[in-house]
Amino acid sequence: MKPHWKRSILYGGAILLSLILPLIYPRPFFLHVLIMFFLYSLLSESWNIIGGYAGQISFGHALYFGLAAYVSTFLFVRFGITPWLGLVAAISVASAAGLLAGIPFFRLRGHYFAIGTIGLTEAIAVLVNEWELVGGAVGIYIPMLEPSIAHFQWKSRIPYYYVVFGFLVISMVIVHRIERSRLGYYLRAIKMNEAAAVSLGINPLKVKEIAMAISCGIAALGGVFYAQYTLYVAPDTVMALQISVDMAVITLVGGAGTLFGPIIGAAILIPLAEILRVYLGKVGTLHIAIFGMIVMFVAIFQPSGIIIYFQRLRRWKREV
Amino acid sequence: MAFLEIRDLTKQFGGLVANNNITFDVLEGEIIGVIGPNGAGKTTLFNCITGVYRPNRGSILFKGEKISGLRPYEICKYGIARTFQLIQVFSDMTCLENVVVGTFLKAKHLDQAKERALRFLQRLNLLEKKDILAGNLTLADRKKLEVARALATEPELLLLDEVAGGLNTSEVLEFIEVVRGINRSGITIILIEHVMEAVMNIAGRIVVLDGGKKITEGSPQQVASDPQVIEAYLGEGYRA
Numbered sequence: 001m002k003p004h005w006k007r008s009i010l011y012g013g014a015i016l017l018s019l020i021l022p023l024i025y026p027r028p029f030f031l032h033v034l035i036m037f038f039l040y041s042l043l044s045e046s047w048n049i050i051g052g053y054a055g056q057i058s059f060g061h062a063l064y065f066g067l068a069a070y071v072s073t074f075l076f077v078r079f080g081i082t083p084w085l086g087l088v089a090a091i092s093v094a095s096a097a098g099l100l101a102g103i104p105f106f107r108l109r110g111h112y113f114a115i116g117t118i119g120l121t122e123a124i125a126v127l128v129n130e131w132e133l134v135g136g137a138v139g140i141y142i143p144m145l146e147p148s149i150a151h152f153q154w155k156s157r158i159p160y161y162y163v164v165f166g167f168l169v170i171s172m173v174i175v176h177r178i179e180r181s182r183l184g185y186y187l188r189a190i191k192m193n194e195a196a197a198v199s200l201g202i203n204p205l206k207v208k209e210i211a212m213a214i215s216c217g218i219a220a221l222g223g224v225f226y227a228q229y230t231l232y233v234a235p236d237t238v239m240a241l242q243i244s245v246d247m248a249v250i251t252l253v254g255g256a257g258t259l260f261g262p263i264i265g266a267a268i269l270i271p272l273a274e275i276l277r278v279y280l281g282k283v284g285t286l287h288i289a290i291f292g293m294i295v296m297f298v299a300i301f302q303p304s305g306i307i308i309y310f311q312r313l314r315r316w317k318r319e320v
Numbered sequence: 321m322a323f324l325e326i327r328d329l330t331k332q333f334g335g336l337v338a339n340n341n342i343t344f345d346v347l348e349g350e351i352i353g354v355i356g357p358n359g360a361g362k363t364t365l366f367n368c369i370t371g372v373y374r375p376n377r378g379s380i381l382f383k384g385e386k387i388s389g390l391r392p393y394e395i396c397k398y399g400i401a402r403t404f405q406l407i408q409v410f411s412d413m414t415c416l417e418n419v420v421v422g423t424f425l426k427a428k429h430l431d432q433a434k435e436r437a438l439r440f441l442q443r444l445n446l447l448e449k450k451d452i453l454a455g456n457l458t459l460a461d462r463k464k465l466e467v468a469r470a471l472a473t474e475p476e477l478l479l480l481d482e483v484a485g486g487l488n489t490s491e492v493l494e495f496i497e498v499v500r501g502i503n504r505s506g507i508t509i510i511l512i513e514h515v516m517e518a519v520m521n522i523a524g525r526i527v528v529l530d531g532g533k534k535i536t537e538g539s540p541q542q543v544a545s546d547p548q549v550i551e552a553y554l555g556e557g558y559r560a
Contacts, residue, residue: 180430181429181430182424182427182430182433185417185420185421185424185433186421186424188410188412188413188417188421189410189413189421192410192411192412192413193408193409193410193411195372195404195408196404196408196409196410196469197421198391198392198393198396199370199392199393199396199401199402199404199408199470200393200396200401200421200422200425200469200470200472200473201393201396201397201425201473202393202421203391203393204393
């Protein structure tokens with residue numbers, strides 16, 4: 001059998017399994033864990049474009065997630081605009097914000113870029129915290145309305161599950177397309193050697209900006225979903241540094257700059273975090289300590305991410 | 321109007337004048353060598369032509385258009401490509417992927433970019449190494465890969481910075497053939513070489529730099545017997 005045949009069957013099987021899973025095992029906590037897994041896979045794919053493929057380590061991606069959550073929520077609560085239209089507005093705002101942030105930050109390198117992105121996100125979170133129009137520190141509660149597609153609200157977790165799964169599939173298709181496009185090759189070239197990339201006709205600022213706009217647009221999908229799933233936005237829930245760090249950690253643990261790295265990272269870390277939160281909730285934030293241990297082990301033993309083991313397995317199978 | 325005109329080019333780094341009032345022409349279709357001892361300003365000259373440095377004074381015209389002051393990626397689009405003295409391959413990409421980055425300047429999609437990249441790899445005898453990571457190649461192969469990658473942008477003018485440096489005799493001979501072949505396909509070449517013998521073989525004309533200034537230019541024979549060149553390379557005591 002040709003390899004791409006096998007791959008199609010594998011992907012088709014994975015999608016099919018994901019589609020029927022909530023029907024055969026609709027336990028709310030189980031669905032919640034899967035929803036968070038899909039959400040963080042999506043966010044990490046977004047981060048992966050800038051942090052993985054382009055090698056620009058951002059610790060501020062919660063900003064675009066949070067902005068998007070605020071935009072759709074504000075439009076919905078204030079003007080009754082359906083979150084689906086809000087999603088379009090949110091993607092535009094997040095991408096535009098990413099482009100603006102990129103103008104100064106993509107001139108910075110390494111640690112300075114990372115610090116700049118943290119600073120901006122924290123600054124915006126403080127502003128939102130003080131801005132009464134958008135609820136200030138209290139945030140905005142989304143009122144429970146009649147469950148419907150237009151309201152982006154449902155009683156059961158199953159529709160949320162399918163929505164976030166759809167968003168994840170869209171984001172993975174985009175990342176896959178980038179990987180095989182001029183943009184993908186240019187991003188990797190810039191990451192590895194900017195001087196050589198520039199000598200081959202690549203304008204690094206332009207390429208990074210295009211990637212940033214796409215990355216922030218995908219983060220916006222997650223932001224709008226999260227707002228509708230939890231029916232609440234506040235600076236310290238949607239613009240928290242922890243969210244930015246999680247996106248980076250999941251991608252780096254799984255394998256930065258690969259399509260499936262973020263999925264592998266999220267598959268390991270998110271169920272672990274959710275389960276530990278339930279069983280160790282009384283011990284406070286112990287799950288973060290366990291997170292930290294995993295990150296340390298990956299950093300020491302396999303800095304390229306866990307995906308390396310899968311790639312080795314595949315190569316080994318091919319050779320046998 | 322010459323193909324490439326360098327006029328009164330001056331580049332200073334603080335008090336150090338790395339290129340001092342350099343003027344010469346490059347003609348379409350020729351192989352021109354730029355030689356000189358260490359620190360003569362050869363690589364600075366390349367960096368000025370390719371836009372890495374902005375000259376303090378003077379100008380560079382390519383086919384009559386002023387290119388000095390443009391960014392390197394803009395100059396590449398004019399049809400000027402280069403290799404680096406210190407190898408700058410994309411180490412974690414395969415040979416094929418390295419060259420694909422180059423062909424993507426003109427290619428529309430990945431299949432086309434790959435198909436063209438394979439042709440450039442073949443031209444540099446790297447075809448069977450296409451799936452090897454660039455970081456795992458020998459020095460000679462990495463140098464060839466850089467040439468393939470530069471050619472992949474389909475330049476009219478190719479700048480080679482010490483391609484023969486660090487290679488053994490048979491590798492140098494292979495490279496000379498490669499450079500001749502590239503030139504025969506219609507690409508003008510400027511060659512920086514520290515080793516005079518390598519450049520004497522293939523360059524039609526040679527420009528000699530010393531201490532940031534052009535001291536002479538002419539055919540390899542003229543240059544080799546020029547007392548100023550001998551002095552620059554060997555010191556005053558060796559003057560005949």
